[in-house]
Amino acid sequence: MRGLLLRLEPLIWGLFGGGMFVGALLLPAWCLVAGVLLPLGLLPAAEFPILWEHLYYQLSQPLGRAVAWSAVALPLWAGAHQARHLVTDFGGLRWDGLVGGLCYAAAALGSLLAAFAVLAL
Amino acid sequence: MAEHTKIIAVTRFDPERDDAPRSQEYEVPVQEDWKVLEALNYIKDHLDPTLSHRWSCRMAVCGSCGMNVNGEPKLTCREPLSNYGERVEVAPLANFPVVRDLVVELEGFLEKLGALKPWIMLAKQRAPEEGATRQSPAELADFKQFSMCINCMLCYAACPVVANEPDFLGPAALATAHRYNLDSRDEGAAQRAEIMRGEGGVFSCSYANECAEVCPKNVDPAGAIQQAKLANVLSWARSFVVRRRAAS
Ligand code: SF4
Ligand code: FES
Numbered sequence: 001m002r003g004l005l006l007r008l009e010p011l012i013w014g015l016f017g018g019g020m021f022v023g024a025l026l027l028p029a030w031c032l033v034a035g036v037l038l039p040l041g042l043l044p045a046a047e048f049p050i051l052w053e054h055l056y057y058q059l060s061q062p063l064g065r066a067v068a069w070s071a072v073a074l075p076l077w078a079g080a081h082q083a084r085h086l087v088t089d090f091g092g093l094r095w096d097g098l099v100g101g102l103c104y105a106a107a108a109l110g111s112l113l114a115a116f117a118v119l120a121l
Numbered sequence: 122m123a124e125h126t127k128i129i130a131v132t133r134f135d136p137e138r139d140d141a142p143r144s145q146e147y148e149v150p151v152q153e154d155w156k157v158l159e160a161l162n163y164i165k166d167h168l169d170p171t172l173s174h175r176w177s178c179r180m181a182v183c184g185s186c187g188m189n190v191n192g193e194p195k196l197t198c199r200e201p202l203s204n205y206g207e208r209v210e211v212a213p214l215a216n217f218p219v220v221r222d223l224v225v226e227l228e229g230f231l232e233k234l235g236a237l238k239p240w241i242m243l244a245k246q247r248a249p250e251e252g253a254t255r256q257s258p259a260e261l262a263d264f265k266q267f268s269m270c271i272n273c274m275l276c277y278a279a280c281p282v283v284a285n286e287p288d289f290l291g292p293a294a295l296a297t298a299h300r301y302n303l304d305s306r307d308e309g310a311a312q313r314a315e316i317m318r319g320e321g322g323v324f325s326c327s328y329a330n331e332c333a334e335v336c337p338k339n340v341d342p343a344g345a346i347q348q349a350k351l352a353n354v355l356s357w358a359r360s361f362v363v364r365r366r367a368a369s
Contacts, residue, residue, distance in 0.1 A: 006318075006319065006320060006324070009318065009324040009353075010318070010353050010354045010357035011357070013324060013350055013352075013353075013354055014354045017350075017354070045135070059298075061141070085327035088282070088285055088286065088327070089281050089282070089327060089329075090283060091266060093285055093286055108160075
C-alpha cells in the first residue's frame, strides 16, 4: 500500500495543495463574508450584493459545477492528507500504508458523493 | 566587564561507561557578552577537561557548534548566554545518535546528502576552451538562499518528521538538492528525481516549518521542499502529456 501511495504522491499532494488553497483560504473568507458579516449587518449589503438566484444559476453551469465540486472535494483531500501525517507525527509510521489508504479512500468516497450532489444541482 | 555566575547543566554521555546520558552541573563565572559556546569552552579549559563538544569558527560559518540549549536547537557560538536565566541546559542535538557528551554522529546525514548528488552535474562535460558557464544575477537569485546552508543540523534536531521517520532525507539535504536543481548550470535534476520523490523524500515532509524557524542562515528548507514538491507534481503531470504525445 505504501508503495502505491508513494507512486500517487504527486497526485495526492496536488489535491492536498488545492484543498489547502480552497479550504484554508477561499472558503473561510467566503463563509465569513456570506455567513457572518453580511447577515449580521457588519458589512453594507449594498456594497456586497450576493444575488443568490444568480449564484445558483452560475453553480448549475458546467464551470460552476466544477467550482462547487472543488469547494467540497479538495478540502476533503487536504484533510485526509493532514490526518495521515498527524498519525505519522504521533509515531504511527508503521501503520502509514493502512492509515493513508483509509484516509484517501474516505476522501475519494466524499469526492464521488460530491460529484453526485453537484450534478443534481 | 561585569561578571557573575550561571549554572550550566550539560548532558554528559560516555558510551564506554554510561548506560544513559546524565546531566552534570557546572558553576561558571560568565561575562555579559558571552555566547553559550564560551561557557562550554570555559568548562573544558578550567573545570572539566573531559567534556566533549564540537566547534571551530566561532562565527556561525562552520556549522559545527549546534546543540540543544534549553531544549531548542541553537548555534552555540551565536547564541547569547544573556538570553537565558541563571540555569542553562545544554544537550546534544536531538534526533542524532550521540558519540559522546555533546558530540553527535553525522554519518547518517552525510550518506543522505551524498545520495542526492549535491554538486553540479552536466549532461555532457564541457571542454575548458568553451569558457566559463555564465549565470545572470537573476538566475543566481533563484537558488542563492538555499545555498547558504552550513550543515549545522539544527533543522534535523527540530524536525518532527526526522524524529519519526528514520529514512527521511531531511530539511538540509533536500533543500541542498533543490538548490542544485534550481541552478541554471546544473543538468542533474532527472538523476536526483527518483530519490527526491521516493521513500523518505520530499513528500514525507508535513510542512511543520520547524526547520525554517530554527535555521540560523535563513535557508528556509521548508520552502525549498514545498517548491520541490510542486516541481514534482508539475513534472508528473507533464509526463502524461509527453507520454500521450509520444504515443499518438
Ligand atoms: S538548512 Fe539551516 S538549519 Fe538546516 S543545516 Fe542548513 S543552515 Fe543549518
Ligand atoms: S563554531 Fe562554527 S558555526 Fe559555531
